[in-house]
Amino acid sequence: MNIEPSVPTTKNPPEQFAGDVWVDPIVVPHDADQRAVVARVRFAPGGRTAWHSHARGQYCHVTSGVARFGTRDGRIVEVHPGQTIYTPPGEDHWHATAPGVFMEHLAILEGGDDPRTTTVWKEHVTDDEYEGRGIPPAAPAA
Template identity: 50%
Template sequence: MSATSSNGDRRSVLRASAALSTPAALAGSAINGGTAYADELGNAGSPPTTGKLPKAPTAKGPAERLTGDVWLDTLTAGEEPSGILVAEVRFAPCSRPAWHRHAYGQTLHVTEGVGLVRARGGKLIVMRAGDTVYTPPGEWHFHGAAREHFMTHLAMVSTGGDPRNGTEWGDHVTDEDYDGR
């Protein structure tokens, strides 16, 4: 049996039934003052808008935390609402950060070149373009470019909404540790 309207137009019945199946968030718009958006906690308000984020200038990494030449482009600063810090980091051959750890862990995605990553006491891992590496919360580690290659990766760290929570820094990585000895 096919549903049709009183005037025989099936399309108007389909439009009417589609209107009845509107999601609850939209159906409640009359209740919350005409606002159809609610955040993950159910708070009504204006929906976020899509737009370009401001671009910070490229920064040379600080010598007190790095060996060699490293440049950073911060893509997101780790602030609310996402709490995710994302940076594109470019390493010259043999360059690397000091030992460090992250309260919420870190994910690296290599976009170019060849790099190395090692957890303190762990084995040296070679990373290549397309590889993604995860370091769990609290694990001391380093990552950087291989001896004869540049390397670029996206570094992603959760900050819990406060950019100061991202990283705890330790001593510089020795050549022996860098070489996996």
């Protein structure tokens, strides 16, 4: 057994995120036998991901603030501290803060067979998509 080396906090790239978002890797696979990926992700107000999907799905456990998760059908789910949301493999989605608040979550996923497809990044989320304009609000996560 060993203590894993710490990886410095990084600001996420603007090609994949809008606003200020930082990531602290917690678990990073070192060889082909390891698949677990865990990171603490912190979003400043207005911060959000671009559209993306994960080869093997993703769990996000909100630790502070209020998160928003959006789907291609226009549904937006608000997730509160202590709640965990699951996104199935291949489902396009985005995550963000609710308006005006900071938010932190733990992102938990399994690496894909091809590391380049673990997360597939797509276009940026529009303001209308983020704000759910013209789309009836979804019920809060249970």
